[in-house]
Amino acid sequence: MATGVIFLIRCSIENSTGKDPRGPLYAGAPACGTCHKDIMQAHLNSPHYQTSGKVSFDELKKFIGAAHNMVYYEDSAGIIVEEKHSQFFQSYRSGGKEVRSEQLDIAIGSGEKAQTYAYWKNEQLLQLPLTYFTALQSWTNSPGYPARKPYFDRVILSRCLECHASYVTKTDFQTGPLQVSEKLAANSIIFGIDCERCHGPAAGHVQFHQENPAAQEAKFIVSIKSLTRQQQLDVCASCHSGNDLDVQRTLFAFRPGDTLANFYYPYFGSGGKEPDVHGKQMQLLQASKCFQQSKMTCQSCHDTHPLKVNTNDIYTAKCMTCHQNSEHALQMKTNSNSCVNCHMPLQSSRSLDFNNGTEMKSIPYLLRTHKIAVYPAPG
Ligand code: HEC
Ligand code: HEC
Ligand code: HEC
Ligand code: HEC
Ligand code: HEC
Ligand code: HEC
Ligand code: HEC
Incomplete structure (x- = not known):
């Protein structure tokens, strides 16, 4: 198995308010590392933790550096992933001209097998046409996308992030008589699957053990083993x-x-x-x-x-x-x-x-x- 790649920047630590967006019951992952050092270290390298994040240009470059292939559609139109002013873009070219170009803002998937990308538009995340396929070390059309034409408009709903992240605030809005879509608050996203995603809110646990450093027995935390x-x-x-x-x-x-x-x-x-x-x-x-x-x-x-x-x-x-x-x-x-x-x-x-x-x-x-x-x- 390939080892994971760490290249994503997370804002769980430095989100805008400095507080955990899930509320006061949550401590946030950085708090766990002070007492659970080894587990924290292991977790930072896990596909769970690395399964989503903001794209960092330098790290992504190391990761996808060798993949230069263009994916072709009808009429020799094609998409290529390219650098522009120290950012990565997916650019759609047809008849020698650039038709459309969108930035890789966010990555989903650790890249163990595949990694897909999204860009922000009007408080929505839209999935980019190309996905990186690790076994082939090359770009493919994103899963389920039509083979004839490039597609830039699939909305990534909060449901994706329920499995690939730890939190996002969403607001529903009407897009038609019977249609609803979602807006996502970018600075509320907690990327990766963090400790409290599996263990539940643990601010009480942290506070107790900070105040009682001699206590050996875990308090105010669910013991998964005993379930x-x-x-x-x-x-x-x-x-x-x-x-x-x-x-x-x-x-x-x-x-x-x-x-x-x-x-x-x-x-x-x-x-x-x-x-x-x-x-x-x-x-x-x-x-x-x-x-x-x-x-x-x-x-x-x-x-x-x-x-x-x-x-x-x-x-x-x-x-x-x-x-x-x-x-x-x-x-x-x-x-x-x-x-x-x-x-x-x-x-x-x-x-x-x-x-x-x-x-x-x-x-x-x-x-x-x-x-x-x-x-x-x-x-
Ligand atoms: C080359 C393929 C192959 C490998 C390797 C293999 N098995 Fe099997 N196994 C089979 C087949 C075919 C059957 C059904 C026919 C039979 O009962 O022999 C089977 C049946 C079984 C059964 C049910 C019958 C029984 O004997 O208990 C168990 C349990 C089992 N395998 C466990 C294992 C374990 C554990 C390993 C690794 C140590 C293993 N197998 C390795 C092919 C394989
Ligand atoms: C009997 C052993 C066994 C159990 C129990 C087991 N797994 Fe696995 N799991 C494996 C093996 C073997 C692999 C493949 C490893 C490889 O190919 O390198 C794997 C791989 C995976 C993968 C990676 C996807 C893949 O196919 O490569 C996921 C995700 C996974 N397991 C989740 C789970 C979950 C969730 C459970 C409990 C519902 C579970 N596993 C229970 C043996 C097990
Ligand atoms: C001030 C120290 C301290 C901090 C900070 C801390 N813990 Fe703990 N934790 C402990 C101690 C002590 C135990 C009991 C001994 C052990 O299992 O390591 C424990 C045990 C646990 C257990 C095992 C529970 C059981 O009974 O199986 C879990 C799960 C846990 N902590 C999760 C967390 C999470 C998640 C965080 C961050 C939100 C965190 N801890 C932060 C001190 C701390
Ligand atoms: C919040 C959602 C979530 C929970 C809860 C979760 N997983 Fe996962 N798991 C994922 C996702 C998403 C991936 C794919 C990560 C990636 O490679 O991008 C994954 C990947 C895995 C893998 C494959 C790792 C690899 O090296 O490819 C295993 C094994 C696994 N999970 C086991 C478990 C087990 C066991 C549990 C329960 C203790 C669990 N997961 C709980 C979402 C979750
Ligand atoms: C119900 C939970 C769930 C939802 C919802 C979900 N995924 Fe996943 N995803 C997983 C799990 C589990 C894996 C890893 C194992 C597997 O493929 O079974 C995975 C794997 C992936 C991978 C490959 C990661 C790797 O390198 O192994 C990508 C990319 C991905 N998902 C993207 C998405 C996108 C984009 C969405 C929303 C459109 C989405 N997923 C929705 C659970 C989910
Ligand atoms: C994917 C879900 C998941 C994530 C993420 C996760 N844990 Fe756990 N953790 C578990 C499970 C499941 C167990 C129980 C294991 C068992 O049954 O032996 C556990 C057990 C523990 C224990 C008890 C001691 C041990 O090693 O069994 C501690 C302490 C702990 N986790 C802390 C953490 C911390 C700190 C983080 C974040 C750095 C974290 N966990 C992230 C699922 C998770
Ligand atoms: C927690 C215990 C446990 C573990 C771990 C476990 N098995 Fe089994 N397995 C059983 C039991 C119980 C049965 C049913 C009785 C029997 O056939 O021995 C069974 C049945 C089987 C069978 C027969 C299936 C059939 O449909 O007839 C195979 C094959 C098998 N196991 C293979 C494996 C392999 C391979 C692994 C490791 C990847 C594994 N088992 C791990 C408990 C286990």
Whole structure:
């Protein structure tokens, strides 16, 4: 696995008021580092923390430096990513002329697999036409965008940021008789997934331990380890169970110990299809015998800080904590055969659709299925 790239500037520390925009119950991530140094250090390097931020020209240049390809559309029109006065722009050129050019203001995605960009216009974030695809080290059309014409107008709603950031203030406004859109307050955004996004508001915890430095036992903070299995799963599932349910209450309000189902409207569809590998780790895991017949949680295989996508050997060891009585497994382990290659194979997402403009090449977005099962031997 590639290591993450730190190139985003965050304004959680220096937002305009100097206070946490979520209110007085929140302390903000910098406060946690004074007592939880190691966890803080690990967290700063995690894809969770790096999953959104303001674009920094110098750092982005190091990261995407080698990607100079143009993405072509109809009539030889194309988009190129270029530097102008120490900023990056995506510029649309047609017939030798520049038609449109917008700045890369904000990045979404750590770039572990891909990174997409947005620019501000009238208090809205609009997604830029090109996305950087890390495995190819090149630019592609943003997922789901038409292959014929460049598109600059997809609004990034707060829903994106509910999974890729820690907070934003939004105001709804009418755009037509039955249509509503959102304005986002730029200086309210807390980029990245911070400590309190998973642990809940912790200003009380910070104050208590500052005033009682000898206290060894944590106060005024939810202990995730002591929650029920479902509650522990819900902490992760709030962002890892996909995007297709209608949200009833903002997920920014979700705290450890809450019941996730209360945040969504009930789903009455048939649910017949196999959940997609993109974003639906929870549903896929739930469909596995391992999950159904044990007390497995996400922590059975992933440490949260440092957030690790482990090596295959470490995963094999995790499998063996429960499968030490399987002769097959023991044998495979001796032969250093990676369990996950056969039982959690890489699959291409059906919901994320990347293409290369008029080259019309469809680009597979590969993820590991979390449905642990017996699959036909890889070809
Ligand atoms: C003044 C010191 C101090 C600060 C600042 C601090 N903590 Fe703690 N925290 C502690 C101590 C002491 C413990 C108990 C020992 C331990 O688990 O490390 C603790 C434990 C915890 C636990 C484990 C709870 C459990 O029972 O499993 C979490 C979670 C936690 N802190 C989160 C945070 C977050 C989030 C922040 C920042 C908003 C923060 N802490 C800031 C001192 C501090
Ligand atoms: C993606 C969610 C997530 C984020 C972000 C996160 N944590 Fe945790 N944290 C957890 C979970 C889950 C556990 C319980 C782990 C377990 O079951 O062993 C935990 C456990 C802890 C503990 C208890 C000791 C330990 O290591 O198990 C402390 C202290 C803690 N977190 C502090 C922090 C601090 C400080 C930050 C920010 C720098 C942070 N966490 C960010 C999910 C998160
Ligand atoms: C607030 C939303 C949110 C929560 C809560 C959350 N995640 Fe994530 N997680 C994400 C996003 C977004 C990414 C993609 C990060 C990126 O690479 O840009 C991600 C990525 C990951 C990855 C892949 C990391 C890598 O190296 O590619 C793992 C593993 C993971 N999460 C596990 C967990 C676990 C376990 C929990 C619960 C303790 C959890 N997540 C809670 C949003 C969340
Ligand atoms: C319900 C939560 C959720 C929502 C909403 C969501 N994402 Fe994600 N996103 C994830 C998770 C989880 C991952 C990483 C693992 C995966 O692909 O399953 C991810 C991965 C990504 C990545 C690749 C990051 C990397 O390098 O691994 C990008 C880019 C991205 N999302 C952009 C967006 C944009 C733009 C939006 C809004 C249009 C959005 N996402 C909405 C949860 C979400
Ligand atoms: C927390 C315990 C636990 C862990 C960890 C675990 N499993 Fe399982 N797994 C089970 C149980 C229980 C069953 C059902 C009984 C059986 O077949 O042994 C099962 C069943 C299976 C099956 C049979 C599935 C089927 O549909 O017939 C496979 C294959 C499997 N596990 C592979 C793995 C692999 C690979 C890993 C590591 C990535 C793993 N397991 C990790 C508990 C676990
Ligand atoms: C039985 C072990 C196991 C469990 C349990 C597990 N994962 Fe994973 N996870 C993996 C493996 C293996 C990978 C792929 C690592 C790789 O390919 O380098 C992975 C990768 C991921 C990724 C990165 C996306 C990708 O496919 O590369 C995310 C996100 C993730 N896991 C989230 C979760 C969440 C959320 C849970 C709990 C609902 C969970 N995982 C439970 C084994 C597990
Ligand atoms: C080369 C592919 C391959 C690898 C590597 C592999 N398996 Fe399997 N596994 C299979 C197949 C095929 C089956 C079903 C046929 C059978 O039962 O032998 C299976 C069945 C299983 C079962 C259910 C039957 C039983 O024997 O308990 C479990 C559990 C399991 N595997 C766990 C593991 C674990 C753990 C590892 C890693 C140590 C592993 N497997 C490595 C292909 C593989």
